[in-house]
Every structure is written in structure tokens, then in C-alpha cells.
Amino acid sequence: MLPISFEIYPPKNDDQRAQLDRTLEKLKAYQPQFISCTYGAGGSTREHTAETVQLLGSKHGLEGVPHLTCIGSTRQEIIQLLTHYQQQGVRRIIALRGDMPSGMLDPGELRHASDLVTLIRESFGQHFHIEVAAYPETHPQARDALADIENFRRKVDAGADSAITQYFYNADAYFRFVDDVRARGVEVPVVPGIMPISNFSQLQRFSESCGAEIPRWVVQRMRAFGDDSGAIREFAADLVAALCQRLIHGGVPGLHFYTLNLARPVGNILKRLQ
Ligand code: FAD
Secondary structure (H helix, E strand, O other): OOOEEEEEOOOOOHHHHHHHHHHHHHHHHHOOOOEEEOOOHHHOOHHHHHHHHHHHHHOOOOOEEEEEEOOOOOHHHHHHHHHHHHHHOOOEEEEEOOOOOOOOOOOOOOOOHHHHHHHHHHHHOOOOEEEEEEOOOOOOOOOOHHHHHHHHHHHHHOOOOEEEEEEOOOHHHHHHHHHHHHHOOOOOOEEEEEOOOOOHHHHHHHHHHHOOOOOHHHHHHHHHHOOOHHHHHHHHHHHHHHHHHHHHHOOOOOEEEEOOOOOHHHHHHHHHHO
16 A cells, blocks of 8 residues: 655644544544654744644554754754654654744754754664655755755755655656656655645645645636635545546655645545545
8 A cells, every 4th residue: 555644733722632633533544654743933833743743642643753944943952852752752753944934033053954864863873764855846945946956865865764745736847856866866765745725725825935836727727616615625636636646656655645634635635546
């Protein structure tokens, strides 16, 4: 069976906690390899992320994988948090640069995700399986697409074991990215990140900032559906399931779903794949 994993964000109040519990109960049925939990820019959700990762194991029997961003943090803060994770039994980390929160002026001691990967390997040896981010459609701040591919190689050279991509709706971008990194001798698994479509206008806004392209024909279809939420839901699930099918036929090593703490949009896709 193809490994699948899910990303959640840490809940901040009781309502969100209860909703996440319900979501996890449903997602468990798909036997995920792990559930990753995001980390707020500049360490803003440090405690929430650590607590959620702990609960994923103790309450739900799932492997919790913390995301960790380095921008705006000191080496000491990062080592402290990783030591906590090591003691908690965490074996896998998603190592990221993150984005400077507005108003924060000091980028800290680690400027790039590759610096974070180096620090983790230097301080913890092979204890953690390190995942890094990959950008089939190019990270928005990269000098150009080839420089971004070089950066990806730098993260793997620093010790990353595998990668999860930014979401995309164009499978060719993914396959070309993988061909390009393989041509540079990078052999680590690159797992596609899959974003189900639930709130389309929110997705459009977010896609502009993170550099993911929503094809014009998809935007036009969504507009034409107007307020018909049933039609939107069906179209969105068909579209993303077809993308997953293409990726599976192309031999991807797994699928990582961005859930936004909702079970239904992912479930609608997985139902179509079974
Ligand atoms: P990097 O790999 O450091 O790259 C960032 C930019 O710098 C790129 O343009 C790259 O080309 C360039 N670059 C890198 N090294 C060099 C160098 N030596 N010289 C010149 N240029 C360089 N954000 C969060 O805040 N919290 C999360 O939990 C989170 N989870 C994520 C999970 C996944 C799977 C993905 C794909 C993204 C996630 N993000 C998260 C978003 C991520 O933090 C942003 O995309 C951020 O802008 C870049 O992080 P990175 O780790 O890819 O950075």
C-alpha cells in the first residue's frame, strides 16, 4: 500500500481541540504513516506544536511529526526544543526555514533550512529522520528555478533524508522537478504535498503568496459554480483525485495531504482513490 501522511496545525482552544480529535478519529481509518504538525512562524506555536505531537501518540496512537522553523530563533533555542522532542521519543522532524513574521527584524542565527539541517545532524547525529520542503513550481523568493533546485540539493547534502513538496495542481511540474534533482545526483524520496480544495477563495489568496499555481481553467470552473457548494465539492474532489491518480501511476513514493484539520475534503479524495 502506498504510504500516506497528513498535516495538521496545532489547535489553540478547546473547540479546535475537539474538532481535531474528531478529524483524527476519521483519518486514522486510512492508517497514515505519520501526522505532521505545523509550527508557527518565529516559534509562535512552540508549546502548542509540542503538546499536539505528544497527544498524537498518547491519545491517538499515531506517530506525531513536528515541523520546526529556524528563522528568528537562536541555535540554543532550537537545540533545546529538539532535545525535548528527542526525550519525547520523536524520530522524525520536518526542518524548515519559515518566513519572518511581520515586525520581526532579526532573522536569527540560521538563515536557511540547510543551516537547520546541518545543526540537527551536528547535534543529534542520525537520531532524527529529517524531511525538508521542495518546490516543484519554485519557491517565490528563489533567484530562479535552477537556483532553487540547487538549494534543494544543498539541504540533502546537509543531511536531509526525504522531502515533502509544496502543493501543486500541475503534475508535470512535480515530475520535471524530480527528474531535475535526480539528474543532479539527488536520490532521496520526494513526496508530493496534496492540498484538497475546500475554501476556494482562501486557497487562491494563499496560493499567490506561496507560489503555487491554480490553473486558469480550474479558476473559471469554480467561478461558474457560484454558490453551488455541492458542485464545488464534487468538482474539487474529482480534480485532486485525478491529480493523485496521475502521481501514483508516475511512481510517487507516497502522498502527504494538507488537511487544515478537516477530514471530509481528504476523505472525499481518498474515497475516489480506493
Ligand atoms: P529554504 O530551503 O531555506 O529556502 C527559502 C528560500 O531561500 C528559497 O527561495 C531558496 O531558494 C533560498 N535559499 C536557500 N538557501 C539559500 C542560499 N544558501 N543562498 C541563497 N538562497 C538560498 N512554514 C511555517 O512557518 N511553519 C510550518 O510548519 C511550515 N510547514 C511547511 C511544510 C511544507 C511541506 C512546506 C513545503 C512548507 C512549509 N512551510 C511552513 C512554509 C515554509 O516555511 C516557507 O515556504 C519558507 O518560505 C521557506 O522555507 P524552506 O524550508 O523551504 O526554506
